[in-house]
Amino acid sequence: MRVGLVVxxxxxxxxxxxxxxxxxxxxxxxxxxxxxxxQTCCGQPMANSGCEAxxxxxxxxFIGLFSRFEYIVIPSxxxxxxxxxxxxxxxxxxxxxxxxxxVYDLIEFLHDVLxxxxxxxxxxxxxxxxxxxxxAVRGLHMASMSERVHDPYFNKPKxxxxxxxxxxxxxxxxxxxxxxxxxxxxxxxxxxxxxMGYDKLGFIxxxxxxxxxxxxxxxxxxxxxxxxxxxxEVKFRHIAQLLxxxxx
Amino acid sequence: MSVHxxxxxxxxxxxxxxxxxxxxxxxxxxxxxREARDRSASEVPEWEQxxxxxxxxxxxxLSHLADYLEQFEASAKRNGVEVHWAHDAHEHNQIVAEILxxxxxxxxxxxxxxxxxxxxxxxxxENRGVTVTETDLGERIQQLDDEPPAHIVGPAWQKSPEDxxxxxAKAYGSDPNNAAPxxxxxxxxxxxxxxxxxxxxxxxxxxxxxxxxxTVVTATxxxxxxxxxxxxxxxxxxxxxxxxxxxxxxxxxxxxxxxxSAVGMPITQYTSHFRAPRRDxxxxxxLVDNGRxxxxxxxxxxxxxxxxxxxxCMNTCPVYRRSGGLSYGSTYMGPIGIIMMxxxxxxxxxELPFSSTLNGSCSNVCPVKINIHEQIYxxxxxxxxxxxxxxxxxxxxxxxxxxxxxxxxxxxxxAAGETTLKRLPRFAIYNDFNAWGKHRETPLPAGQTFHExxxxxxxxx
Amino acid sequence: MGIREDILDRVRRxxxxxxxxxDLRDFTHLASADLITTFARSLGVMAGVLIDKPPDDLGAxxxxxxxxxxxxxxxxxxxxxxxxxxxxxxxxxxxxxDVSVVRSPLGVAETGSVLxxxxxxxxxTIAFLAHxxxxxxxxxxxxxxxxxxxxHPAFKEKAYSVLMSGPSGSADIGGKEVHxxxxxxxxxxILWPESAKTS
Numbered sequence: 001m002r003v004g005l006v007v008x009x010x011x012x013x014x015x016x017x018x019x020x021x022x023x024x025x026x027x028x029x030x031x032x033x034x035x036x037x038x039q040t041c042c043g044q045p046m047a048n049s050g051c052e053a054x055x056x057x058x059x060x061x062f063i064g065l066f067s068r069f070e071y072i073v074i075p076s077x078x079x080x081x082x083x084x085x086x087x088x089x090x091x092x093x094x095x096x097x098x099x100x101x102x103v104y105d106l107i108e109f110l111h112d113v114l115x116x117x118x119x120x121x122x123x124x125x126x127x128x129x130x131x132x133x134x135x136a137v138r139g140l141h142m143a144s145m146s147e148r149v150h151d152p153y154f155n156k157p158k159x160x161x162x163x164x165x166x167x168x169x170x171x172x173x174x175x176x177x178x179x180x181x182x183x184x185x186x187x188x189x190x191x192x193x194x195x196m197g198y199d200k201l202g203f204i205x206x207x208x209x210x211x212x213x214x215x216x217x218x219x220x221x222x223x224x225x226x227x228x229x230x231x232x233e234v235k236f237r238h239i240a241q242l243l244x245x246x247x248x
Numbered sequence: 249m250s251v252h253x254x255x256x257x258x259x260x261x262x263x264x265x266x267x268x269x270x271x272x273x274x275x276x277x278x279x280x281x282r283e284a285r286d287r288s289a290s291e292v293p294e295w296e297q298x299x300x301x302x303x304x305x306x307x308x309x310l311s312h313l314a315d316y317l318e319q320f321e322a323s324a325k326r327n328g329v330e331v332h333w334a335h336d337a338h339e340h341n342q343i344v345a346e347i348l349x350x351x352x353x354x355x356x357x358x359x360x361x362x363x364x365x366x367x368x369x370x371x372x373x374e375n376r377g378v379t380v381t382e383t384d385l386g387e388r389i390q391q392l393d394d395e396p397p398a399h400i401v402g403p404a405w406q407k408s409p410e411d412x413x414x415x416x417a418k419a420y421g422s423d424p425n426n427a428a429p430x431x432x433x434x435x436x437x438x439x440x441x442x443x444x445x446x447x448x449x450x451x452x453x454x455x456x457x458x459x460x461x462x463t464v465v466t467a468t469x470x471x472x473x474x475x476x477x478x479x480x481x482x483x484x485x486x487x488x489x490x491x492x493x494x495x496x497x498x499x500x501x502x503x504x505x506x507x508x509s510a511v512g513m514p515i516t517q518y519t520s521h522f523r524a525p526r527r528d529x530x531x532x533x534x535l536v537d538n539g540r541x542x543x544x545x546x547x548x549x550x551x552x553x554x555x556x557x558x559x560x561c562m563n564t565c566p567v568y569r570r571s572g573g574l575s576y577g578s579t580y581m582g583p584i585g586i587i588m589m590x591x592x593x594x595x596x597x598x599e600l601p602f603s604s605t606l607n608g609s610c611s612n613v614c615p616v617k618i619n620i621h622e623q624i625y626x627x628x629x630x631x632x633x634x635x636x637x638x639x640x641x642x643x644x645x646x647x648x649x650x651x652x653x654x655x656x657x658x659x660x661x662x663a664a665g666e667t668t669l670k671r672l673p674r675f676a677i678y679n680d681f682n683a684w685g686k687h688r689e690t691p692l693p694a695g696q697t698f699h700e701x702x703x704x705x706x707x708x709x
Numbered sequence: 710m711g712i713r714e715d716i717l718d719r720v721r722r723x724x725x726x727x728x729x730x731x732d733l734r735d736f737t738h739l740a741s742a743d744l745i746t747t748f749a750r751s752l753g754v755m756a757g758v759l760i761d762k763p764p765d766d767l768g769a770x771x772x773x774x775x776x777x778x779x780x781x782x783x784x785x786x787x788x789x790x791x792x793x794x795x796x797x798x799x800x801x802x803x804x805x806x807d808v809s810v811v812r813s814p815l816g817v818a819e820t821g822s823v824l825x826x827x828x829x830x831x832x833x834t835i836a837f838l839a840h841x842x843x844x845x846x847x848x849x850x851x852x853x854x855x856x857x858x859x860x861h862p863a864f865k866e867k868a869y870s871v872l873m874s875g876p877s878g879s880a881d882i883g884g885k886e887v888h889x890x891x892x893x894x895x896x897x898x899i900l901w902p903e904s905a906k907t908s
Contacts (some may be wrong), residue, residue, distance in 0.1 A: 009652070012698045013662050014254075014691040019698035033700055038655040046645045046652075048606065050628025050637055054649030061653050086625070138608035147564065147612035149290040174279070178566045182605030187683040189603060190643065191262035194687030195271070195570045196605075225688030277884045291780040291793075294736045296829050304731035311728040316720040321713075370816050385890060386881030402881050410884050429882040444891065445838075460864050471837050471877040471892025478833040478869070479801050492870070495860040497733050500821040503872075504819075504886065514751060515820040515855070517875045518892070524868035526800075526833065537716045545723030 006241040022075040025244040044082035059090040067095040077136030080105040098127035126168035129209040133216035170207035181222035197226035261571035286513025287618040303617035306554035323462030327524035335365035358474035360384035361453025383472035398573030401559035450476035454487040481529035490553040505615035509558040561610035583610035598636035601627035752821030755875030777805035794831035806839035816851035822874040826867035837892040
């Protein structure tokens with residue numbers, strides 16, 4: 001099985017360890033991982049800002065690099081959601097469709113494609129709060145949504161984390177309320193964005209976790225920024241790091 | 249061309265947020281309504297089927313709207329109702345003023361109607377010597393405080409009970425220190441009932457208008473539409489043309505969805521059906537377009553006409569809850585406002601589509617399944633196409649698009665240890681760097697990018 | 710072109726391609742025996758009061774429940790009040806009523822609603838301007854939900870109909886429902902078969 005790994009731009013620059021964890025984890029699971037070296041970004045930042053035309057060249061570049069893969073894996077629900085569901089800046093065609101149809105968030109790939117049952121190398125003896133991004137929950141349906149009160153409960157990232165030895169997962173109120181990142185929103189509407197982040201941290205900290213874990217590093221980048229400003233002790237990890245065997 | 253300045257929702261929201269206790273009060277209150285909605289929906293096993301039906305009925309009706317409008321009009325006329333048509337707010341207001349003047353009516357009582365807000369009718373009539381009394385408690389509070397509604401269901405929800413006590417103390421001479429809602433509602437009752445009893449015309453909006461019977465339907469908890477529509481002999485109903493539903497059997501679906509979505513109650517205390525004038529009275533219906541027919545022709549946006557004004561999208565919206573309803577500077581606010589208001593004035597409301605994180609909760613609670621967050625996204629594209637995006641943001645996006653489509657350029661910008669690093673957060677957030685840092689620490693670039701690590705450790709020669 | 714024609718023309722030109730009407734269902738689940746309990750529970754949620762059988766003496770019941778009431782307006786043959794709806798040809802004068810007694814032809818279990826139309830009220834305002842309202846409802850007139858309720862002929866025939874569900878209230882201050890708002894302060898439903906005893 002050959003996989004094209006996408007390392008989102010913000011992970012590339014700010015959180016390379018997350019990219020490394022995703023790569024190593026896939027390799028541990030016996031996947032042959034290709035990292036197309038000329039990759040940049042999926043185009044979401046421009047498209048989300050309404051500037052679809054400005055994202056066109058970036059999306060075309062992405063398609064050029066990734067359309068040859070049977071599986072395209074991104075350790076980010078937000079980027080996956082964009083490539084799967086909102087990839088319309090580049091002209092339509094079989095290559096664009098190929099990319100949109102074969103892209104997976106890392107969690108989906110582990111949970112639905114590889115159907116991983118255990119991560120024997122993993123151990124994380126800490127109290128952890130799991131934050132699922134809106135893209136992951138409402139865009140990719142990686143977990144049941146709180147608004148859909150009749151839907152059966154499921155939570156793929158949580159199901160995987162539960163396989164990590166020693167982990168203690170804690171609940172918190174308004175668990176799938178947006179954290180306030182929202183891409184460019186975090187800058188254009190910074191006051192509301194930060195307030196949402198502070199509130200999210202406040203709700204999570206009622207359960208006093210040591211770590212906040214997510215499959216979306218962009219939410220965590222924002223929450224970490226809020227947490228550091230507030231002087232909170234809580235630490236942040238991408239889910240790939242835990243599944244790959246980080247102990248702290 | 250618009251004469252109004254562009255609404256700066258972000259700055260308005262920042263001002264609202266500056267008062268922490270007020271923001272917390274509002275957020276908590278709105279969230280409690282979302283929770284009430286969840287509980288209420290969970291008690292109805294066919295809830296999702298009702299949403300599907302509600303959506304399908306509205307889509308069917310809107311795709312046959314002209315025929316249904318004609319059917320509605322014919323039914324209403326058969327019932328002895330006088331039907332009027334208005335292109336826009338001005339024509340609507342003129343028609344109301346003319347009907348009132350024909351009867352020498354100077355005292356108008358009315359129930360809440362977002363359409364009359366849209367038309368700024370109160371000011372129009374008061375300039376012509378008509379005293380207008382809002383009989384909805386929330387709307388009355390806003391009228392007394394000379395403020396537009398902050399929420400389409402509870403116009404005064406942005407005010408605390410203490411705020412209301414101050415407004416009533418000034419207007420009614422009541423106790424400024426008694427903020428008990430029961431006391432305040434009683435003050436309202438005493439003062440408003442006197443005005444209701446001597447009014448010479450009554451007005452309602454319409455939650456629904458039933459084509460088969462020509463009936464105007466209102467949903468209130470206070471019974472104030474029934475009072476406004478029954479106490480005076482003269483009754484005027486303002487109806488947006490998108491409010492049509494074909495039959496009462498269709499109406500049932502919406503009645504089951506409306507109040508549960510809005511406040512988590514199975515129904516409003518009064519669901520009222522005005523089909524014909526009272527025996528000794530007169531009934532007028534004004535069918536108002538005011539931009540709706542144009543929106544109907546917008547491929548990506550006509551579905552917003554399905555809206556039944558429950559406000560659930562506002563209650564669940566994390567941005568609305570922390571911005572306050574007034575920050576949108578518009579008749580409709582929150583997610584539904586974001587997708588409706590640009591059809592009224594694209595320049596004035598050009599910033600609204602950016603007041604969203606696109607989290608999608610709004611679409612999930614919408615009882616008629618409007619794809620609200622997708623429309624917000626689509627409006628952003630329209631703003632770009634119509635050159636309504638602020639220059640600074642647009643320049644950043646052009647630059648980002650340039651860099652991100654050229655790997656060699658991207659590597660230069662992102663290379664660790666380079667002086668260009670200082671520009672990185674700006675680039676990564678794709679906007680004004682300082683804005684990010686105002687309430688948050690900026691992320692620290694790592695010593696080595698993933699790309700550099702991969703090159704050093706993994707890349708085959 | 711007149712305004713009407715112009716608006717209809719614009720709508721016709723702009724409306725999307727025809728979308729079919731969906732099949733409607735009544736979503737009935739309950740056995741008839743459960744209708745009354747559900748009605749009682751729903752009415753309670755809406756802050757109404759249910760009396761599950763006719764009192765032996767309605768007059769005594771009303772005096773006990775509304776000790777200060779002087780003007781009781783009855784629109785029903787079961788009880789002769791101090792006034793009747795026709796005594797209020799100026800509809801605003803119904804504000805003088807302390808308690809209105811009316812009969813509803815339809816109850817809705819799902820919502821605790823009762824239907825009142827102009828024929829039941831004769832003067833519509835007796836249902837709103839009175840301080841309190843007492844509504845007689847035959848238990849066999851309770852239907853399960855709003856889908857079934859809207860099949861009642863009143864909605865096609867009467868000039869005015871209201872599904873009334875509890876007393877007037879408002880959540881406009883502080884978001885929690887308080888009573889009363891402008892209309893009736895209390896609402897009591899008495900389950901009372903038609904043509905049963907009168908007092």
